[in-house]
Amino acid sequence: MENLGQLGQYLGAGLACIGMAGAAMGVGNVAGNYLSGALRNPSAAASQTATLFIGMAFAEALGIFSFLVALLLLFAV
Amino acid sequence: MFSLLQQTAPVVVEHSETVTHTETAQAAAHGADAAHAAADAAHGASNAGMPQLDISTFGNQIFWLLVVLAVIYWVLSRVALPRISGVISDRQGAITGDLMAAEEFKQKAKDAEAAYDKALADARAEANKIIAANKAEIQKELDAAIAHADAEIAARAGESEKRIGEIRASAVEDARSVARDVTEALVQSFGGNVDQNLINDAVDQRLKGALQ
Amino acid sequence: MAVTEEEVEGLVFHPMDQFIIKPLFGGGDVHWFTPTNATLWMALAALCIIGLLVFGTRGRAIIPNRLQSIAELLYGMVHKMVEDVTGKDGLKYFPYVMTLFCFILFANFLALLPKSFSSTSHIAVTATLALLVFVGVTVLGFVKNGTHFLGLFWVSSAPLALRPVLAVIELISYFVRPVSHSIRLAGNVMAGHAVIKVFAAFAAVAAIAPVSIVAITAMYGLEVLVALIQAYVFTILTCVYLKDALHPGH
Numbered sequence: 001m002e003n004l005g006q007l008g009q010y011l012g013a014g015l016a017c018i019g020m021a022g023a024a025m026g027v028g029n030v031a032g033n034y035l036s037g038a039l040r041n042p043s044a045a046a047s048q049t050a051t052l053f054i055g056m057a058f059a060e061a062l063g064i065f066s067f068l069v070a071l072l073l074l075f076a077v
Numbered sequence: 078m079f080s081l082l083q084q085t086a087p088v089v090v091e092h093s094e095t096v097t098h099t100e101t102a103q104a105a106a107h108g109a110d111a112a113h114a115a116a117d118a119a120h121g122a123s124n125a126g127m128p129q130l131d132i133s134t135f136g137n138q139i140f141w142l143l144v145v146l147a148v149i150y151w152v153l154s155r156v157a158l159p160r161i162s163g164v165i166s167d168r169q170g171a172i173t174g175d176l177m178a179a180e181e182f183k184q185k186a187k188d189a190e191a192a193y194d195k196a197l198a199d200a201r202a203e204a205n206k207i208i209a210a211n212k213a214e215i216q217k218e219l220d221a222a223i224a225h226a227d228a229e230i231a232a233r234a235g236e237s238e239k240r241i242g243e244i245r246a247s248a249v250e251d252a253r254s255v256a257r258d259v260t261e262a263l264v265q266s267f268g269g270n271v272d273q274n275l276i277n278d279a280v281d282q283r284l285k286g287a288l289q
Numbered sequence: 290m291a292v293t294e295e296e297v298e299g300l301v302f303h304p305m306d307q308f309i310i311k312p313l314f315g316g317g318d319v320h321w322f323t324p325t326n327a328t329l330w331m332a333l334a335a336l337c338i339i340g341l342l343v344f345g346t347r348g349r350a351i352i353p354n355r356l357q358s359i360a361e362l363l364y365g366m367v368h369k370m371v372e373d374v375t376g377k378d379g380l381k382y383f384p385y386v387m388t389l390f391c392f393i394l395f396a397n398f399l400a401l402l403p404k405s406f407s408s409t410s411h412i413a414v415t416a417t418l419a420l421l422v423f424v425g426v427t428v429l430g431f432v433k434n435g436t437h438f439l440g441l442f443w444v445s446s447a448p449l450a451l452r453p454v455l456a457v458i459e460l461i462s463y464f465v466r467p468v469s470h471s472i473r474l475a476g477n478v479m480a481g482h483a484v485i486k487v488f489a490a491f492a493a494v495a496a497i498a499p500v501s502i503v504a505i506t507a508m509y510g511l512e513v514l515v516a517l518i519q520a521y522v523f524t525i526l527t528c529v530y531l532k533d534a535l536h537p538g539h
Contacts, residue, residue: 050374050525057522061469064476071479075305076126128308128411129479135413136321137310141328142414145335146421149392154384157342161364164349164357171351 009073016070023063030055249284256280302490304483308410326406327414334395334408342391363391367524374528378535385425386531389418390524397478397516401509409519410479412471419471422527430534441537470526477519481512 034052038045128134260276313324342363345356353361367390371383393409400407408414430438442459444452485508492501 050370053518053522054525054529057473057526058469060477061473064473064480065469067480068472068476071127072130076130127305128310129475130412131310134310134319134325134327137319137323137325138327138408138411138413139417140321141325141331142408142417145331146388146392146418149335149338150384150388152339152343153388153391157339157346157360158364158384158387160346160349161342161361164346164351164353165361165364167349168351 009077013070013073016066016073019066019069020063023060023066026059026062027056030059253280253284256284302487304486304490307482307486308407308479310411327408327411330399330406331392331396331408331414334392334399337395337399338391363387363394370525371528371531374525375532375535379528379531382531386524386527389422389527390520393418393474393523394517394520397520398513400478400482401512401516407478407482410475410482412475415471415475416467418474418523419467422470422530423467426530426534429531430537433535434537438534438537441533466530470523474519474523477515481508481515484508485512 030052034045034048034055037048257276257280260280261271261273264271264276310319310325310327312319313326313329317323319325341356342360345360346353348354348357350357364387367387368380368383371379371386375382396407396409399405400409430441434440442456442463444455444459447455485505488501488504488508492498492505
């Protein structure tokens with residue numbers, strides 16, 4: 001039974017890490033679109049760096065959530 | 078995990094002896110590890126999880142965080158930020174002042190250049206004036222000299238003409254007297270009567286056609 | 290759980306032990322007033338900030354030396370951020386934003402020193418920072434705008450039928466703000482440090498030690514970047530929330 005519980009924990013933690021893929025796609029999407037926009041109109045790029053970081057932060061936060069869930073499963077259950 | 082273990086412990090005991098055996102072994106190993114770090118022992122059971130979720134330390138962290146934040150805020154708002162903003166605005170002022178001074182110097186340089194140009198133009202005009210005056214004077218002198226020379230030449234030419242006229246008159250006179258003498262001698266040699274007036278008229282008549 | 294892990298293949302994984310809070314002097318329980326390693330490193334962050342921003346600028350030089358240049362760089366960066374995002378009327382709150390930015394930045398950087406303690410990896414710390422911003426911004430919004438502040442949740446540009454739904458979503462997203470605000474910072478710092486620690490544990494095996502050391506170096510570089518970016522992101526989100534409080538409505 002103990003091993004079963006551990007199994008569940010580890011499986012859950014591993015599955016939670018799949019969430020990081022979503023965050024990776026999100027951050028990549030934000031950065032890629034920023035880059036393509038910046039290459040089209042380089043003069044407007046500097047003024048949008050703040051927006052870029054805000055967007056990346058929002059996308060990344062969700063990946064951090066999945067990481068947190070994994071950690072909670074591993075250490076705190 | 079430990080709470081879960083405690084709940085399932087009776088079941089585990091029933092199932093097999095080995096599980097509890099390993100559990101105690103692990104607990105012993107863990108105890109040795111916990112002796113390694115003093116805090117581990119201090120926290121007891123809570124050190125198994127994340128230290129971030131150890132609620133017993135929250136009050137401590139929050140208290141010291143607030144103290145540190147208050148100190149930083151006080152120092153920044155009272156000392157650091159006014160000083161930095163003062164330095165930056167001083168620098169801005171210095172830069173603006175320097176720029177204005179530079180502008181002023183530029184204006185001065187421009188004025189000086191204009192004055193120099195004006196002086197140069199004045200000097201040039203003065204020089205032109207002097208040149209014109211000199212030229213006029215020279216022209217006047219030249220004119221006077223030319224006029225003088227012309228007058229002299231005219232006088233000399235007149236004199237020469239007069240002398241030529243005199244010479245010509247004297248030559249005509251000589252020719253006439255020679256002609257009269259020759260005519261008289263001819264008339265006499267032909268045995269004629271010499272009438273002076275007649276001869277003169279005849280010679281004059283003939284000479285008028287020849288000399289003029 | 291740490292019990293079972295450490296016996297795996299002889300490797301000792303203690304990625305989370307670096308975050309344990311210990312009293313500085315002797316053992317005993319951690320009371321709310323006990324000076325701990327967290328206290329020490331937060332105080333060091335404060336000292337570094339004071340050293341840079343106060344002693345670095347004591348010359349008040351028109352032509353700055355190195356420390357003063359750095360201090361002015363930080364000042365200019367945060368000042369421009371506040372002015373760009375919140376507008377001129379947000380500059381009143383600039384000292385507070387600057388405090389947050391400097392504290393997080395220095396806590397993050399000091400945490401990268403070997404054997405140091407990363408105070409910003411603790412959810413208690415970041416949640417306090419985020420809640421200070423959240424409560425402050427909410428109170429400020431109601432004081433400045435009264436009930437007009439609730440217009441933040443009532444999207445007047447949307448069709449009328451959709452507005453209640455959007456209002457619920459906006460309300461939820463508003464209350465999730467402090468959660469994501471705090472967990473983003475703590476999670477990033479914690480993840481980076483834990484990953485470095487895991488690589489460090491692999492270094493015990495001689496065969497993979499070079500790989501491990503290269504990986505630690507790379508992660509360390511990434512963590513330096515993350516330390517700066519997370520401080521920047523925390524600050525700019527604070528500015529965005531402040532802007533919402535000062536000028537609600539979409």
